[in-house]
Amino acid sequence: MPAITFIHPDGKSERVEISGGESAMEAATRHGLDGILAECGGNAMCATCHVYIDDAWLARLPDMADDEDALLDGTAAERRPTSRLSCQIKITPALDGLVVKLPERQV
Amino acid sequence: MTASGSPVSTGSVSVPHLDVDPFDMNFFADPYPTHQRLREAGPVVYLDTWNVYGVARYAEVHAVLSDPATFCSSRGVGLSDFKKETPWRPPSLILEADPPAHTRTRAVLSKVLSPTVMKQVRDRFAAAAEERVDALLDKRSFDAIAELAEAYPLSIFPDALGLKPEGREHLIPYASVVFNAFGPPNELRQEAIARSAPHQAYVAEQCQRDNLAPGGFGAGIHACVDDGEITAAEAPLLVRSLLSAGLDTTVNGIGAAVYCLARFPDQWQRLRGDHSLARNAFEEAVRFESPVQTFFRTTTRDVELSGAQIGEGEKVLMFLAAANRDPRRWDKPDSYDITRRTFGHVGFGSGIHMCVGQLVARLEGEVMLTALAQRIAKIEISGEPKRRFNNTLRGLDSLPVTITPA
Numbered sequence: 001m002p003a004i005t006f007i008h009p010d011g012k013s014e015r016v017e018i019s020g021g022e023s024a025m026e027a028a029t030r031h032g033l034d035g036i037l038a039e040c041g042g043n044a045m046c047a048t049c050h051v052y053i054d055d056a057w058l059a060r061l062p063d064m065a066d067d068e069d070a071l072l073d074g075t076a077a078e079r080r081p082t083s084r085l086s087c088q089i090k091i092t093p094a095l096d097g098l099v100v101k102l103p104e105r106q107v
Numbered sequence: 108m109t110a111s112g113s114p115v116s117t118g119s120v121s122v123p124h125l126d127v128d129p130f131d132m133n134f135f136a137d138p139y140p141t142h143q144r145l146r147e148a149g150p151v152v153y154l155d156t157w158n159v160y161g162v163a164r165y166a167e168v169h170a171v172l173s174d175p176a177t178f179c180s181s182r183g184v185g186l187s188d189f190k191k192e193t194p195w196r197p198p199s200l201i202l203e204a205d206p207p208a209h210t211r212t213r214a215v216l217s218k219v220l221s222p223t224v225m226k227q228v229r230d231r232f233a234a235a236a237e238e239r240v241d242a243l244l245d246k247r248s249f250d251a252i253a254e255l256a257e258a259y260p261l262s263i264f265p266d267a268l269g270l271k272p273e274g275r276e277h278l279i280p281y282a283s284v285v286f287n288a289f290g291p292p293n294e295l296r297q298e299a300i301a302r303s304a305p306h307q308a309y310v311a312e313q314c315q316r317d318n319l320a321p322g323g324f325g326a327g328i329h330a331c332v333d334d335g336e337i338t339a340a341e342a343p344l345l346v347r348s349l350l351s352a353g354l355d356t357t358v359n360g361i362g363a364a365v366y367c368l369a370r371f372p373d374q375w376q377r378l379r380g381d382h383s384l385a386r387n388a389f390e391e392a393v394r395f396e397s398p399v400q401t402f403f404r405t406t407t408r409d410v411e412l413s414g415a416q417i418g419e420g421e422k423v424l425m426f427l428a429a430a431n432r433d434p435r436r437w438d439k440p441d442s443y444d445i446t447r448r449t450f451g452h453v454g455f456g457s458g459i460h461m462c463v464g465q466l467v468a469r470l471e472g473e474v475m476l477t478a479l480a481q482r483i484a485k486i487e488i489s490g491e492p493k494r495r496f497n498n499t500l501r502g503l504d505s506l507p508v509t510i511t512p513a
């Protein structure tokens with residue numbers, strides 16, 4: 001089972017296992033992880049599932065769609081070059097071991 | 108309210124027939140026992156009063172919301188089937204549309220109501236909430252529906268949309284017609300439509316480009332015509348969607364939150380202790396009270412849902428409110444808990460038709476509850492709350508309260 005790691009703003013990290021086809025957001029909310037709100041339930045509308053991707057992984061993620069790009073302009077914490085919406089990142093076996101950082105705030 | 112006859116078998120799972128009328132005044136007065144009955148009867152039920160299928164459990168409501176190709180919206184999200192009946196007004200280009208038509212109009216509204224736009228209006232909305240609460244503190248005793256739940260959205264939303272000052276008194280009555288019209292041809296619906304002409308005329312007029320102030324949400328929709336995203340004929344109908352769905356819903360959402368916090372003082376104290384819970388306290392009120400109680404879909408083909416066979420062209424009534432309190436999904440569903448993980452509730456729907464104005468609603472709810480928690484020590488209900496009856500919306504007509512300053 002692939003697993004990914006979320007790093008909280010205070011440096012604490014949490015490893016989360018992914019069941020088949022889940023997005024990073026779905027795995028996080030299923031595990032009750034603090035720091036991902038996902039108010040729109042993964043419908044790419046709220047930008048409250050914002051994460052920063054670890055540099056080493058950034059290039060290995062699928063490209064972002066225009067709607068994700070537009071939504072990222074509205075995140076509560078600053079947008080960085082490594083910003084993505086975790087609901088738009090499906091975790092495939094190739095992404096096993098992905099490390100993402102949580103922003104200070106989602107709203 | 109008894110099960111009529113024996114369950115009729117229509118496939119691998121029999122669909123129980125119930126003579127429940129979910130659009131009846133007695134039901135509206137206290138829907139919870141019936142919600143439980145509907146959930147316990149089976150994953151899919153049949154309501155003989157209106158000849159429709161019904162789903163009241165979380166899993167099935169969510170499944171219907173997630174499959175817009177099978178459970179379509181273009182034949183109307185009320186009881187009326189647009190394939191067989193003429194709608195009372197031209198259909199909404201977003202609510203009553205399916206992909207691919209829906210995709211384009213949805214994108215326009217998402218852009219106009221995006222997180223970026225919310226950042227721009229946030230300070231203004233928060234300042235208005237603080238002003239409102241300060242005014243209420245001078246009065247101490249007031250009606251929390253008229254003077255808070257209605258007055259606050261009315262003080263910001265029409266301006267944010269770019270409406271003229273004249274005629275705004277039509278806004279809430281117009282929305283109430285729209286939401287009553289999703290119901291069956293009962294008295295509520297018939298009366299609402301019968302007196303709708305002046306409200307419809309006002310709304311049609313305000314949707315025109317020249318009548319919308321620059322910089323507002325309405326002008327933002329019309330600007331999409333210039334970019335070729337929608338046609339000039341579509342823009343006014345999309346503005347209409349904001350006028351139909353953007354005010355009465357937040358009035359009921361804020362009303363629900365105040366009603367909850369007044370009834371559950373322990374939760375109020377929690378919020379007082381940590382103002383950052385305001386957003387979740389609002390969200391939990393939307394789950395707990397479900398201001399939008401129901402919506403219909405229509406099947407586009409024969410389909411099996413949790414073992415039940417449903418034919419093509421059938422109306423399926425989704426009990427959003429019952430799903431939001433389904434014990435199969437929620438721990439202690441009947442308690443209002445502002446620290447609950449509300450993720451996944453269907454108070455705003457789910458999937459491609461999920462409320463496009465959800466960010467506005469949450470922003471209004473959050474800043475209002477924050478302003479209340481900062482300034483008020485106690486909210487007490489000081490008179491008998493009165494319910495307002497509507498075929499789709501659940502809320503109060505009046506809620507007398509007395510507040511104590513912090």
Ligand code: FES
Nearest residue numbers: 042046047049087
């Ligand atoms: S969950 Fe809303 S944008 Fe990702």
